Amino acid sequence: MATERQSKSWSIHTRSEIIAKYQIMERIGSGAYADVYRGRRLSDDLTVALKEIHDYQSAFREIEALQMLQGSPNVVVLHEYFWREDEDAVIVLEYLTTDLSTVISNAAKEGIPLPVGEMKRWMIQILSGLDSCHRNMIVHRDLKPSNLLISDSGILKLADFGQARILTEHGFDAFEENPPPCENDSSNNESSLHVRCENQEQGSSHEEYIGVSDELKTKRSVDDVDKDTNIPDGNTSCLATCTTSDMDNDPMRTSFSYEATEGEDRESGGFTSCVGTRWFRAPELLYGSINYGLEIDLWSLGCIFAELLTLKPLFPGTADIDQLSRIINVLGNLDERAWSDCSKLPDYGIISFSKVENPAGVEACLPNRSPDEVSLVKKLVCYDPARRATTMELLHDKYFIEEPLPVPVSELRVPLTRNTEDEDSVGGWQDYNDMGSDSDFDDFGPVNFTRTGTGFSIQFP
Numbered sequence: 001m002a003t004e005r006q007s008k009s010w011s012i013h014t015r016s017e018i019i020a021k022y023q024i025m026e027r028i029g030s031g032a033y034a035d036v037y038r039g040r041r042l043s044d045d046l047t048v049a050l051k052e053i054h055d056y057q058s059a060f061r062e063i064e065a066l067q068m069l070q071g072s073p074n075v076v077v078l079h080e081y082f083w084r085e086d087e088d089a090v091i092v093l094e095y096l097t098t099d100l101s102t103v104i105s106n107a108a109k110e111g112i113p114l115p116v117g118e119m120k121r122w123m124i125q126i127l128s129g130l131d132s133c134h135r136n137m138i139v140h141r142d143l144k145p146s147n148l149l150i151s152d153s154g155i156l157k158l159a160d161f162g163q164a165r166i167l168t169e170h171g172f173d174a175f176e177e178n179p180p181p182c183e184n185d186s187s188n189n190e191s192s193l194h195v196r197c198e199n200q201e202q203g204s205s206h207e208e209y210i211g212v213s214d215e216l217k218t219k220r221s222v223d224d225v226d227k228d229t230n231i232p233d234g235n236t237s238c239l240a241t242c243t244t245s246d247m248d249n250d251p252m253r254t255s256f257s258y259e260a261t262e263g264e265d266r267e268s269g270g271f272t273s274c275v276g277t278r279w280f281r282a283p284e285l286l287y288g289s290i291n292y293g294l295e296i297d298l299w300s301l302g303c304i305f306a307e308l309l310t311l312k313p314l315f316p317g318t319a320d321i322d323q324l325s326r327i328i329n330v331l332g333n334l335d336e337r338a339w340s341d342c343s344k345l346p347d348y349g350i351i352s353f354s355k356v357e358n359p360a361g362v363e364a365c366l367p368n369r370s371p372d373e374v375s376l377v378k379k380l381v382c383y384d385p386a387r388r389a390t391t392m393e394l395l396h397d398k399y400f401i402e403e404p405l406p407v408p409v410s411e412l413r414v415p416l417t418r419n420t421e422d423e424d425s426v427g428g429w430q431d432y433n434d435m436g437s438d439s440d441f442d443d444f445g446p447v448n449f450t451r452t453g454t455g456f457s458i459q460f461p
Helices: 002-007 056-068 100-110 116-135 206-219 234-239 295-310 320-331 371-378 391-395
Strands: 022-030 034-041 047-053 078-082 089-094 148-150 156-158 256-260 351-353 448-451 456-459
Touching (some): 047 056, 056 078, 100 116, 116 156, 116 391, 295 371, 320 351
Antiparallel strands (some): 022 034, 034 047, 256 351, 256 456, 448 456
């Protein structure tokens, strides 16, 4: 059924139930799995975004997550959706004109750091939106500046929940089998998508948070559905906000070896780890983890905060191996002293790096920033997921109650339009194109293959 549905070609312009309620205007975003149009609601002239999602399970996940998060002030509003048998889902979202990526890139072009009061307000809004997700045990899995949309009035909202998952005690996904498309086109019908996860009354205690997360992770099974429906980021992920670096002159580069067993299927059972955009992907995902939770969002959050502070990405890797190399050069080698459970990662024994004697440290990546700002990032960008500060802990961090205080939302400087250059996600509603292979070998030139007792080793010069 799913294959048959995906093979059909549908156009939003011919759907009578949609055009009866909305004027479809220009397409403002396009990708392999979704197209986004600006539209006008005929009943009241409200400008909206209509997202036509071509992937069945991504559509279900986005709708279910947004339904659970309705009323959260820092999550994009789902007005309604249309979804019938043998048709792509079309979700109607509030139309937001710009995003955090544009805020950052505009400041970088001006060569002037964001005022601390403005930066704190952006951070608080991101934390508020992510806290709503995590209180509902929703892991977003693709946090990045271009998925943090901003209204004309300065309200920041989390968007693009196509890769989101709802953690339940019965499994990683909120469903274990493909549900049938809903026959009702209104998202106000709470029975249309049965929510299988009750809101969690999450306290501010780090121990409570870790306890709930660990309990869920020990109970859940491998997310088999991901293997068929995950959206690969391709090389577009490493071009999210700037161009690739010159590897030969890159001071962040280190040497490593990659050892694999002959005949081993590297993709089998590990596809779940290939989520999110590379620059914001937690190290446990880069090492192939399929047993993770809300903590991967917290790593992404740290990378976003660092980018707000410096106006440039923290770890702009050109491939997954380069991404790990950059992280290791800053944090040091990943070993049991840094994270006692690291040896359990699927690829921990396969990927090895030379010893980094003097890691740069997070401080070196945040020059001219205050100790409190460095501390904020370090609470998130650390190897051990259990040590990452929760959203609630960060919302109560002293950084946000000390001078200069966060400015009111009304005082935020909001770009009039969004930048569309070098962006990569239809979640942010902009055009993007597939940019070739995501092979980690492409960026490194010649490689040497050596047979070992367990298979072969790949040495990168």
